[in-house]
Amino acid sequence: MRHLPRLRGAVSASLCCSSPTHIRTTTAVAAVATTSSSSTKTQSLQRRTLSTSLPRSDAVEAYTPPQGLKPPPQARKAAVRPDKITDPAYEPAQDGLELEEVGGLDGWWENPDNYGVGRQWVGYGPAEKITDPAVLEVAVYRALVEAMVARRQMNTPDTTPARDALLESGWGPAALTATTVQTKLCGGSHGTLILKPTEDVETATAAEQEAEVTEEAKEQLEAAVTPEQEAEVVEAKEEVTAVASERVAEITEETKEEAETGVASGQETETEVKEEVDATEDSADHVISTEEARALLKEIGHEWKRPMIKDLIYKYFVAKRIYKLTGHRIPDGKLVAINSGGVLLKEIVKPPKAKKLAEEIENKQLFQSLPNVKVFPRRVTPIDKEKMVGRWKVIREELERRGLPVIGTANIDNAIEKKWVTGAK
Amino acid sequence: MAVKALHAISQGRNGVGAFILQCKRIDLHYCDWAGSSRGMNGFIKSLLPKFAAAHPEIEFTVSPRPAKHPVAIGHYINGRSKPICVRNMEPYEILKKLELLRDASGEKLKKVTKPVRSINESVRGIWSPYHGNGMPL
Amino acid sequence: MAGKGMRCLSEAMRGLSLGAQTCRTVPVRTAPLISRRSMATEAPVSKITRSVAEKWTPITTVPVTVHSFPDLAPRSLETYSAKHLYLPLRRDILHLAVVYEGDNTRQGTAQAKTRWEVAGSHRKVRPQKGSGRARVGNKQSPLQRGGGKSHGPRNRDFGTKLNRKVYDLAWRTALSYRYRRGELIVTEDGLDLPLPEDFLQQAQDGLLTRELEDAFIEKYVGEMLGAMQWGKAHGRTTFITGEERMNLFTAMGVAGENGRALELEDVDVKDLLETGRIVVERSALKEMIKRHRSDLVTSIFLPGQKNTKETTMGTVVYPSSKVSYA
Numbered sequence: 001m002r003h004l005p006r007l008r009g010a011v012s013a014s015l016c017c018s019s020p021t022h023i024r025t026t027t028a029v030a031a032v033a034t035t036s037s038s039s040t041k042t043q044s045l046q047r048r049t050l051s052t053s054l055p056r057s058d059a060v061e062a063y064t065p066p067q068g069l070k071p072p073p074q075a076r077k078a079a080v081r082p083d084k085i086t087d088p089a090y091e092p093a094q095d096g097l098e099l100e101e102v103g104g105l106d107g108w109w110e111n112p113d114n115y116g117v118g119r120q121w122v123g124y125g126p127a128e129k130i131t132d133p134a135v136l137e138v139a140v141y142r143a144l145v146e147a148m149v150a151r152r153q154m155n156t157p158d159t160t161p162a163r164d165a166l167l168e169s170g171w172g173p174a175a176l177t178a179t180t181v182q183t184k185l186c187g188g189s190h191g192t193l194i195l196k197p198t199e200d201v202e203t204a205t206a207a208e209q210e211a212e213v214t215e216e217a218k219e220q221l222e223a224a225v226t227p228e229q230e231a232e233v234v235e236a237k238e239e240v241t242a243v244a245s246e247r248v249a250e251i252t253e254e255t256k257e258e259a260e261t262g263v264a265s266g267q268e269t270e271t272e273v274k275e276e277v278d279a280t281e282d283s284a285d286h287v288i289s290t291e292e293a294r295a296l297l298k299e300i301g302h303e304w305k306r307p308m309i310k311d312l313i314y315k316y317f318v319a320k321r322i323y324k325l326t327g328h329r330i331p332d333g334k335l336v337a338i339n340s341g342g343v344l345l346k347e348i349v350k351p352p353k354a355k356k357l358a359e360e361i362e363n364k365q366l367f368q369s370l371p372n373v374k375v376f377p378r379r380v381t382p383i384d385k386e387k388m389v390g391r392w393k394v395i396r397e398e399l400e401r402r403g404l405p406v407i408g409t410a411n412i413d414n415a416i417e418k419k420w421v422t423g424a425k
Numbered sequence: 426m427a428v429k430a431l432h433a434i435s436q437g438r439n440g441v442g443a444f445i446l447q448c449k450r451i452d453l454h455y456c457d458w459a460g461s462s463r464g465m466n467g468f469i470k471s472l473l474p475k476f477a478a479a480h481p482e483i484e485f486t487v488s489p490r491p492a493k494h495p496v497a498i499g500h501y502i503n504g505r506s507k508p509i510c511v512r513n514m515e516p517y518e519i520l521k522k523l524e525l526l527r528d529a530s531g532e533k534l535k536k537v538t539k540p541v542r543s544i545n546e547s548v549r550g551i552w553s554p555y556h557g558n559g560m561p562l
Numbered sequence: 563m564a565g566k567g568m569r570c571l572s573e574a575m576r577g578l579s580l581g582a583q584t585c586r587t588v589p590v591r592t593a594p595l596i597s598r599r600s601m602a603t604e605a606p607v608s609k610i611t612r613s614v615a616e617k618w619t620p621i622t623t624v625p626v627t628v629h630s631f632p633d634l635a636p637r638s639l640e641t642y643s644a645k646h647l648y649l650p651l652r653r654d655i656l657h658l659a660v661v662y663e664g665d666n667t668r669q670g671t672a673q674a675k676t677r678w679e680v681a682g683s684h685r686k687v688r689p690q691k692g693s694g695r696a697r698v699g700n701k702q703s704p705l706q707r708g709g710g711k712s713h714g715p716r717n718r719d720f721g722t723k724l725n726r727k728v729y730d731l732a733w734r735t736a737l738s739y740r741y742r743r744g745e746l747i748v749t750e751d752g753l754d755l756p757l758p759e760d761f762l763q764q765a766q767d768g769l770l771t772r773e774l775e776d777a778f779i780e781k782y783v784g785e786m787l788g789a790m791q792w793g794k795a796h797g798r799t800t801f802i803t804g805e806e807r808m809n810l811f812t813a814m815g816v817a818g819e820n821g822r823a824l825e826l827e828d829v830d831v832k833d834l835l836e837t838g839r840i841v842v843e844r845s846a847l848k849e850m851i852k853r854h855r856s857d858l859v860t861s862i863f864l865p866g867q868k869n870t871k872e873t874t875m876g877t878v879v880y881p882s883s884k885v886s887y888a
Binding site for chain 3: 068069071072105108109110115116119120121122123124127160168312313315316319320323329331332333334335336
Binding site: 355357360361364367370371372376377378379380 | 457
């Protein structure tokens with residue numbers, strides 16, 4: 001009988017002490033115990049000993065199976081007596097060759113009744129990656145907007161639940177995507193990506209004008225702004241973007257607005273925030289279709305693709321949001337190089353690398369215009385060659401007429417005459 | 426009997442008047458998995474489009490041959506073929522091999538021992554013991 | 563003559579010296595050249611040249627996202643020094659390290675008996691002369707059947723040496739290679755494989771035979787890693803933890819075709835280069851780098867002097883208490 005410490009049991013998981021020395025001592029105790037007495041008595045809570053013996057019959061009887069997983073039937077130690085057999089079709093075997101194999105636990109878990117259902121891995125993102133370029137572009141834009149709102153909230157305290165809820169929410173209703181996308185992103189005074197102030201904002205501050213400056217004027221501004229001024233500009237920019245993002249905040253989740261105003265009033269409680277988050281999560285996630293995405297893309301434009309993204313935490317938020325929305329995990333190594341919305345989009349929309357050269361040739365249309373080049377996706381076999389010259393049909397007919405195998409040797413040995421000719425033994 | 430000189434007629438030779446490339450087809454085989462095909466795969470992707478465009482008179486076939494070294498096989502109008510294994514070669518080395526296949530005549534390689542080789546008959550004619558004065562003893 | 567030459571030289575040296583220039587920027591000579599010569603077609607300015615005024619700021623730190631394990635949700639963001647996780651690929655150094663490890667992993671316990679070690683009498687087999695047969699000595703001769711081996715394998719150490727700093731660089735180069743390719747996934751501490759509770763309960767209650775347990779784990783882990791695109795079809799996965807985690811290690815032992823699990827102590831550079839991706843828990847990654855940075859930190863400590871070569875490792879960027887809007 002084999003004893004191996006293997007799995008950490010369900011019970012032991014809660015009782016388990018994480019200190020390694022503790023585990024070591026219990027193992028030692030269990031090891032001593034198993035050598036001294038029977039294994040059934042010394043079942044340790046820390047480590048379960050597994051054996052190759054059959055399941056204990058008493059345990060099977062007393063057991064009520066939990067959710068879905070069906071334990072195997074009790075092992076039978078003796079055959080049913082012939083006089084107790086009810087099946088009229090039963091005929092006892094006369095020798096060993098006639099015995100049929102019945103039962104057994106091979107492929108026991110292949111049956112969903114035994115294995116249970118709903119054991120699929122559930123990841124952070126959707127089960128299927130989104131590959132449609134238009135939908136991806138909308139998703140990236142939405143992620144950029146929402147991540148910017150979340151990033152800006154980091155300055156105000158006690159917004160962590162609201163921020164997490166924003167970053168970890170799904171697509172939400174279709175209207176949410178549409179309204180989020182209406183918020184414009186553009187280049188700020190330093191060429192970095194910011195939320196564009198809306199037209200209805202009347203507070204025309206100097207910072208707002210700076211935020212709207214075009215690419216040409218940017219350089220002049222940059223030259224003029226000293227480090228001290230820069231800090232002021234950043235602050236002023238935040239005020240502007242706060243107004244702009246209120247629209248987003250209103251629609252995406254009221255929680256954010258509350259969290260912002262909560263700094264002043266200090267009356268909002270976290271429970272309220274959570275309730276509202278739950279309320280928004282109840283509405284089914286609507287992943288937009290290609291047509292919807294194309295319509296939204298006309299509104300979005302391309303202005304957001306150029307400006308720089310430098311802030312690391314913002315990038316992290318964006319990556320997290322994109323993973324949630326599209327299922328594309330942006331690895332950290334790539335995050336380093338991503339410095340604008342356009343680069344980010346390109347990274348995600350990029351089709352997966354072709355695994356085979358023939359596929360790559362097909363994708364890139366390398367020999368499309370060359371009539372003298374033929375590309376075969378698989379090995380050209382002798383049969384293929386015969387087919388190309390139209391001889392295969394004849395060969396097949398002739399082989400069939402002679403009763404010979406068309407493909408393969410049909411396990412016929414080499415010709416015996418060969419031995420006579422070559423003299424081999 | 427008056428000796429009549431034979432009129433020399435120009436013989437049909439490749440390159441006189443017309444040139445027919447001897448190489449009619451080049452097969453390229455590669456493997457998707459093996460490392461020895463890396464150069465060949467790169468060649469097919471990067472250099473073959475240009476090479477094939479420059480040689481419309483040669484037919485190219487590209488097909489995988491899994492678990493085998495990459496090979497380029499030239500087929501010639503004399504019915505012979507010339508296979509060259511291009512394992513572990515860089516794309517530009519393979520290009521050189523393809524140029525070799527293109528320029529080859531398809532004939533079996535022969536050892537050239539004579540400094541001059543010509544298909545023109547000798548102006549002196551073939552020596553005969555029954556003609557001429559012979560050597561006085 | 564010599565004096566004049568000397569003066570010219572010193573003048574030239576003065577011109578070259580840094581002190582002679584007010585500012586260390588490279589002088590840009592554009593306007594006079596263009597004004598002097600006008601060309602019919604002026605070549606466009608190449609984009610590969612960089613403005614001198616723009617300061618070159620190399621990457622010093624790189625981000626590392628810490629995920630929760632089974633669902634891979636991003637949990638926090640840390641930064642590591644570029645010298646830890648963003649080194650350029652050096653195949654030669656990796657080769658050195660892998661060969662070094664391979665040499666030192668060899669057991670070197672092969673041993674064959676020489677003629678002096680083969681047991682038995684060393685009596686002359688037959689007389690030197692008179693038998694009509696070849697002359698022979700004793701039966702331990704390598705020419706005899708059952709005799710000793712002439713140049714057989716002996717117990718020996720095949721180990722080779724590699725400078726510690728080179729090996730440590732190789733280690734971090736391997737990590738950097740994985741990081742750059744996006745094949746280094748960092749998880750929260752306590753990386754373990756969550757097997758279903760009902761299965762664990764049944765296994766603990768002894769309802770399942772070992773074969774059934776293995777079959778369940780194989781199916782469960784296979785399906786899970788398949789769904790994550792981490793399984794056999796995607797090049798397997800190596801899990802690295804600080805110490806042995808029961809469920810993870812048992813599961814990967816059973817479902818070995820989909821990956822492997824290693825304790826930190828057992829990891830070599832070669833292990834980091836094998837399989838499709840490396841999944842490592844946060845503390846294990848930190849410990850790995852800590853153990854392999856002999857070329858970055860000095861081992862000489864002087865009182866009152868800070869280790870200036872120390873670089874940042876695993877600095878938490880988000881979520882942290884102190885944040886500022888950049």
